[in-house]
Amino acid sequence: MKLRHTIADRVAGFVRDWSLPRQLAGEDPTREAAQSTMSRQLRPRLEEADTIGTSICPYCAVGCAQLVYAKAGNVIHIEGDPRSPINEGTLCPKGAATFGWLTSPQRLTKVRYRAPYSESWEERPLGWAMDRIAYLVKRTRDETFVSNLPDGTPVNHTLAIGSLGGATLDNEENYLIKKLFGAGLGMVWIENQARV
C-alpha cells in the first residue's frame, strides 16, 4: 500500500474507505463499515516468500526444526516447523529470535585485519586473508614441527598451533577441521565447547 501523500490520494482514500455512507446503508459501524481496504486485502508476508527451506535451530541441542522463508535471496521470516516431532512448531525465545540473529545489525560482512601493534582494524579482501593465513600456518608449522621425541618415540605433531571451536558447527565442518588440522597438519591442540 503506497503511503498516501498527495491531496488527491488522501481524498480518494478517504472516499473509498468512508464508513458513514456504509453505516447509513446499515453496515455495522464496529465491523464491516469500519474495515478499510488495506485490512480487507491484508495477507501474511510469508506468502511473498519464493524459497521455503527446513533448518535446525542454531542455538541449543534440543534440535528444533525451523521453516526459513526467503524472498529474492533474503530471509524474511523464520518460525517453528510443525512437522518435527521434537518441537511440533513451537520454539523457545532463542529459537524464535533466529531471524533476528541472521538479520542482526551487528553482523560482520567484510574481513577485518589488525596488523601487529596496530591500534585499529582495517578492512581486507577475503582472498588476501586466506592466503596470508595459509602462509602463517605453514611458517609456524614448519618452525615448530616435531617428528620424534628425544627418546625416538614418533609424535609427528606441532604444539604451536591451536584451534577452538566446533560445538556450534556442523558435523561436516568438524570433520574437515579434524581431518585438515589433525590428520593433515599434525595439530593436537584441537578443542571445542564440549568442555566449557
Place this chain on the structure above:
Amino acid sequence: MTVHPRVLDYPQSFLPGVIPDEAELTAGQRVGAGRSYGFFTDTTLCIGCKACEVACKEWNALPADDLGLRGTSYDNTGDLSATTWRHVHFIEHIAENGGRATTMPPFQSNWLMMSDVCKHCSPAPCLEACPTGAIFRTEFDTVVVQQDICNGCGYCVPACPFGVVDVSLEDGKAHKCTLCYDRLKGGLEPACAKSCPTDSIQFGELGELHDRAHQRVEVLHAKGVENAYLYGAPGTPGATGGLQQLNAFFLLTAPPETYNLPRAPSRPAERVGPSLAAGLATIAGLAFASLAMFAAGRAD
C-alpha cells in the same frame, strides 16, 4: 510427540509454498472467517521463557525498547506498550512465614508466571472510544487498530480497562496485539501461540476454549489447586461491568491484582449516557434560568 496426520503430506525439505491451513497442524483447527477466535492462557503451564514476547516482536518487526535491568524478578519488559504486545509477568512468593517453601502445592508454583496480552474484549472499550473507526472488530471477532486510518488521537489509551493499547511517539499511531490478523487471513496460528513451548498460550475458537478452560479448572481443583479460577471467560472476574467476555482470557491462581489485572473492570461506554444526561440537564437548567432572568429583567 504426536504430530497432526496432515503433516505427512509435506515430506520435502524445501516446501513448495506456505503450508495451507497451517493452524490445523499447530493448533488443531482451521481458521475461518465468521467464527470468533481468542487465546486461553493457562498460567499453570507457563515457564516464563518469553518465547511469546520474542515471536511477537519478530513477526511484527517491533523495535526493542532497551529499558535496562528493572530488578523486578526476571521481568525486564515492564508493561505492554506500542512496541511490546506480549509481556510475561514474574511474581515471587517464595518465602512463606520466614522459611522457604520446598514442597509446593501441585501446579501452582511459588514463582507465578503469566504472559499478558491485549484481551480483545467484546465489547471492546478501545473500539467503542475510537472516533475514526481505525479500531474495528475483524471477521475473526478480534480487535485490530488499522494503521492506515488511525490519526493518533489517543482516546483508546485511557479507555482501555487493562492499560494495553498505547500511541507510539515515533510513528504517531496507536498499536496493540492484532491477534496476528494477517496470519489468521493466511490460515496461520498467531505467532505467540504457535511458539509457546508448553502450550500455556492456546489459540482456538472461543466456544471450544471456554469448555477446555472450565474442564482444566475442574482438573486443577481435583488435584488440589483450589484457588485456580478463570479470568475473562463469561461470568468470571474480568468479564464484568458491561464487558461480556475477554476473547483472550486466563486461568489464574492468585488474586487478579497480583498480575496487575482489575478484579471488576467496567465498560466505559456505559458511562456516556448518564454523563451526557447529567451534563445536558444541568446546562439546560441554567439556560432556562438565564432566559427567565432575562425575561424578568425586561419586566422592570
Place this chain on the structure above:
Amino acid sequence: MNAPALLPERATDRQILTYYGLPAVKPSLWGGLVSGYIFIAGVGGSAQIIATAADFARDPRLAPVIRQGRYIALGAAILGAPLLIIDLHTPQRWYNMLRICRRTSPMSIGTWVLMSFGLSSFAVAALQYVSGRLRRPSRTMQTTMKLLEVPAALTGMAMSTYTGALLSATSTPLWAAAPCQIAALFGASAMASGTAALALAGQCRGASSEAGRALDRIAFLASAVEVVLMLSLRRRLYEKGVAEALGDRGSGLAYDFGAVMLGAGVPMLHHGRRILRPNRARRPSMMVSLAVLAGGFLLRHILLSAGNDSARRPNDYFRFAGGPRQ
C-alpha cells in the same frame, strides 16, 4: 467462581496487592491543548446559549449581549478545531474524524457536535453581521436567525458538556468514578465562564446596565451551582477511593484554592453582593470576570492532569475496579 481472597499477606511483600507498583492502566496523552479546548468549547457553547436566551427574552436592551455572545461562540468554534488537530499525533489525518459516527464514543459525538455547532454559529454570526450592516434587515434574515439560533444553542449545550462525558468514558479512575458530576460541573463552569466572557465583552464594547444585572444574576447562579458540584465531585471521589490523585499537595491545593475559591467561590459572593445592593450599580469588576475565566481553565486542567496521575496509581484503579478496599 469468584476470585480468591488475598494470599496470606506478609508485611514485607508489598507487591502482593499490585505488580511491583506498576500502573495498571495507561494515562491519556492529553495536556494543556485538550484542557484549553474543553474550556474554550465551554465558553463558546454557553455564550451561544446566553445569546439565544437573551434573544428569546425579546428585550431590545439585550441586543449587545446577543451580538457579542454570537461572535464569542463563533470565535470559540474557530479556535477549538485547530487545538484538537494540533493535539493529534498524526494531524495530517484529521479528516478521519469525519469518517464514521460512533454513538459509543464521546469524541465521535463531539466531532459531529463541533461540526454542527461551528456551522450553525457561523451562520448565525454571519447573518448577525450582515443584518448589522444593512439599515433595514430583511424579514427572512431575521426569521432564519431565529430558526438557526435554536440548533446553535442546543449544540452549544452539547459543546459545553460532551467533554465531561469524553473524560468519564475512559478507565482513568478519577474520571470514571464521577461521570455525572464531571459533566454537570463542566456545564455549570461553562455557563459561569460564558457569562464572565460576556460581561467582559460588555465592558469593552459597552452594554446596558440591565444586561449587566441579568448577567450578574446568571453568573451568581452558575457559580453557585459550580461550587456545589465541585464539592460533591470531591466527596464522590473520596467515596470511590480514587481521590488520592487530587489529595496530594500539588493538584489538591490547586483544586481547592484555584478552581473552587478563585474560579467560583469569590465570583459567587461578588455577584451575590451586587445583586443584593442593586443601587450601588457599580460596573461588574473586570477582575472577577477574569478570575472566573482563569478558574474555569484551571478546573479543567487540574481535572485532566489529576486524572492522568490517578491512572498511574494502581491502587486507585484497583479500588475503582472492584478491588479490595484497604
Place this chain on the structure above:
Amino acid sequence: MGSNMAENHPIAFRFALQAKERGATLIHVDPRFTRTSALCDIYAPLRPGSDIAFLGGIINYILEHDLWFKEYALAFTNLSTIIDERFQDASELDGFFSGWDEESRSYKYDSWQYQGEVVPASLAEHYVNTTESFADKTKRMEKGPPPRDPTLQHPHCVYQILRRHYAAYTPEMVERTTGCPREVFVKIAEALARNSGRERTGTICYAVGWTHHTTGVQMIRAAAMIQGLLGNVGRPGGGILALRGHASIQGSTDIPTLYNMLPTYLPQPNAFKPHKTLKDYLQHERTPTGWWHNFPKYAVSLLKAWYGDGARADKEFGYGWLPRIVGDHSQLPMTLAMRDGVIRGMFMLGQNPAVGGHNAGLVQRGLAELDWLVVRDMTETETASFWYAGRPVRDGEIHPRDIRTEVFLMPASLAAEKAGSVTNTHRLLQWHDKVVSGPGDSRSETWFIFHLGRRLKQLYSASKNPKDAGLLALTWDYPTEGEEEEPSADSVLKEMNGYTWPERRQIESFQQLKDDGTTACGGWLYCGVYPNEGDNRARARHPDGPEGPGTHLGWAWAWPANRRNMYNRASADEQGRPWSERKRLMSWDPARDEWVGPDVVDFEPKKPPGYQPDWGENPTGMEALGGDCPFIMIADGKASLFTPSGLKDAPLPAHYEPVESPIKNPFYGRQSSPVAKVWNRPDNRLHEPADPRFPYALTTYRLTEHHSGGIPTRTVPVTAELQPEAFAEISPELAEQLGIRNLDWVTVATLRGEVEVKALVTERVRPFRLDGETVHEVGLVWHFGWKGFAQGDIANILSAVVGDPNTSIHEGKAFTCSLRRGRREAAR
C-alpha cells in the same frame, strides 16, 4: 538435577510438563529456585558441589530399604560380580581408594578389577592403567564369565561393597552436607524408588550442572548406578538424559574437534602408550569381548577415508602420519600454553573463550602472547577485540601498542546460510538446508577449511619432507557449488557414512566395514546416515502420524543405526518378554526368531535371549556376550555399577568437596578429589578450603534468554532487551547482612580477579544450614561481555583453571568468592 530444563531446554521441558499432566512427579534439585523448580512438584535446595552426597544418600536409601528392582539389577548389571579382594573403598581409607600411588598422584587399577580378570574400559581410552601390561592380562576375559555370586552374600561382591561404601550416606549426613532438609530428601528418594520397577520408570536429566565439577563424571556415575539399581535404563521413560548445550555439541564429540579422540570415539594415538605402530595401536585398543572388538575395522576404514590411496596396507594405512598427543591438550592447559607462549597461532571457529574460557583474564593475557589469531564469527566478539577492549587493556596492564598478535576477524555464515547436519542431544543427525547466502564475505567453516586446505596443499606441493606427506595424501576432492565455490556438505557426509574403496559405493551399515582397506569410513557410528546415492537420511522429514509407534524412525537419523532408545534390549527381561505391557518396547519374537518392537533393537537382531557363549572356544567380540547382556559396548555386557577401569578418580562415586569450598569435607579426611587437575600457579591461585577471605559459595549459570557465551543472543535486539545487564542473585539475608539493596552495584572477587554487577536480591536464593553453620550462596550469570546490545562484566574472570580428571571440564558450578557493595576500585 544438575540441570535447569525449563530455562535452558524449554522445548524439552514441554514433554516433561506433558508427563506431569499424565501423573508423573517432577522433582528439581538445584542450588537456586529456578523456573524449572517453579513447575515441579518437589524442589530440594542443594549446596553447589554436594551432588554426590545427595545421590549417594539415594543409593544408600534404596539399598537399605531394599527398594531396588531385583530381577533387572541381577540380570543386567554387575551387582553380583566379585571384585578383587585387595579392593578397599573410601570409607576404609578415609577418602582414598586402594591403588593410590602418591608419587605419580594417580590410581593403579589392579585392585579394582574383577577377581582374577582385567576388564578393559569401554571409553575411547581402552588402555587399562595396571602395573602389568594390558595386552596379555586381558586375554583371560575370553576364558570364562566374570566371577559372580547371585546370592550377593560374598563380602567382595559389588552389592556388599556398595552397602559398605554408602553406609555413611545417611539422610542426616545428606542434610549436613547439602543443606537440603531431611524430610524433603526422603520424599524424593521415595518418589524415585516408588516410580521404578516393572510398571513404572523414572528418568534423571542432567546438564552442565553436573559436568562443571572436578567430580562431575562421578556425579553422573552415581545417577547411572541409581538408574541401574532401579532398572530404569533402556526402557521407555527411563534412562539418564544428558541435556547438551550447543546445537551440535553431541556432533562435535562424535566427530570430535577434541584432542583425545579420532572420529566416533576411537582413541587418539598417545606417545606414552603402546601406540607406536598400527599393529600395537590396534592390538592394545581392541577389547577382547564386547562391540569394541570390531575396533580395527573402524580404525583402518577411517585412515582409508582420510588418506585414500595414500593409505596403503604396506604403509600402515598412513597411521604414521597421525599426530600423537603427549598429555592433556584440553582447553584448560591450552589457556596456560597460550599464556606461556607455547602456542603461537590460534583459530577461533565460532568460540569465544574471552567470555567462556575460565580465568578469562588469563585467557585474554594469553591471546596477547599469540603471533597470529584467526576469529571466525558472525560479529566482532570479545575474543576478537581483546587487544583494544579486553580487561587487561582497560585496566592498563597492557597497551595495544605492546600486543604483537596479528588478528583476522572473518564473517561466518549461520545455520540457514549453509547446508550441513547437526547432531542433537538425542543423537539425531538433522540436516539444515542452505536457503540464502550469508551477508557479504560470510562463509561457512567447510568453505574456510576446504580452501585453506587447498592453499596449504598447494604451498606444500613441492615438498618431499615426510612430515608433509600426510597433508599431501589427504583426500580433498570435494565437489564445489556456486561461484563462491562452497564445498558440497553432502559429499562430506557421504565420506563420514563410508563407502567401498576405490568404487566409492555408499555402505548401508557398519557391519560391512573391513580392516583390509577395501572400505573407507570417516565415522563408523554415523554409518547408515547416507546408505545409498542421494539418500541423505539426516534430511528425512517423515514423522509418524498420531497412530504411528511414536518413535519417528522416519524423522532424521539417530546414531547408531537409527536406534532411538539406547540399550533397549533391557526393556525386556532375561527371557525377552517385556517387563510389563505398560512399559513394553522391544521383545523377542520366537516365531520370527528376532527382536521386534517400534524401535531398532540396540542388540544383535538375531541373537536369542537364551544364548550363552561357548567358553571352551575362547569366544571373542560379540560371541562372548550372552543373550542377557544388553550393554554391548561394555566388556562383560552388564551395566557397570562398579567400574573396574576407565575412570581416573574412582570405581565408585565418593563425596569430595569442590577444589574451592566454603566448608570441610564432612565425610572423609580427604577434602577434594585427589586426582583433580589443578594448576596452582601465580596467575591461577586457588582458595584454601573454608577460606575466611572468600566465605560465599559461588555458582555460575545461564538464563533462558541468552545462549552460551552470549554473543548469539546479545547481538540480537529482541533477546538482548529481555535480559539487558549482568547481575548476581543473592538472598535477602545476605543482602541485609552486607547492606545491599536490590539493583545496587556489587563487586564479586576471587584471587583471579574482580567483577562488578548489579545485585538482584531474591528469595529464590537461600542460605544453607550446614551442621549449625550458615553458608551463603551467590549466583552469577556468566554469558555477558562487553560486546552486543546487552553487556556486563565477564563472570569467568573469577573462575580458576581446574578440571575433572577424566574430562578436564572446569569447576564453574562450585567455587568460592567474596562479595561487597559498590563498584570495582579500578573502574572508579
